[in-house]
Amino acid sequence: MAATSASDAWAVGTAGSNRTLIERWNGTAWKRVPSPSPDATDRLSAVAATSARNAWAVGDTSKINHGSSETLILRWNGTSWK
Numbered sequence: 001m002a003a004t005s006a007s008d009a010w011a012v013g014t015a016g017s018n019r020t021l022i023e024r025w026n027g028t029a030w031k032r033v034p035s036p037s038p039d040a041t042d043r044l045s046a047v048a049a050t051s052a053r054n055a056w057a058v059g060d061t062s063k064i065n066h067g068s069s070e071t072l073i074l075r076w077n078g079t080s081w082k
Contacts, residue, residue, distance in 0.1 A: 002049040010076075012044035012057045020044050020074070022057060022081060035074060035081045042072055053078030 003009035007027030015021040019037040021044065023030045035044075041062040049055035055076035062069045074081045 002047045002055065004049050004051055008049075008052050010047045010049055010055055010057070012047045012059070014043040014059075018042060020057075020059070020072075022047075022074075033081065038072070044072070044074070049076070057081070 001009060001011045003025070007025070009025035011023045011025070011030070013021045018041040020035040020042045022033045022035040024033050035057075039061040042059065043061075044057050044059035046059070047055060047057045053076075057074045057076075059072045060069045061072040
């Protein structure tokens with residue numbers, strides 16, 4: 001989890017079907033935020049934020065057809081995760 005204030009925090013993980021999961025705290029409740037999940041098995045394991053408009057999430061993505069794992073890095077630009 002990463003927080004930039006009492007009303008702005010991020011938590012990341014993996015949804016039930018091995019898709020990325022990102023939630024944001026607004027000071028009152030957690031809300032799921034749409035996040036890219038580029039491959040068949042994507043997991044997020046850490047998040048860091050420096051402001052409400054700049055956050056990074058990291059994890060890994062596994063290629064089902066290739067049997068390999070690659071680093072997955074997502075960035076919040078204040079509007080969406082890319």
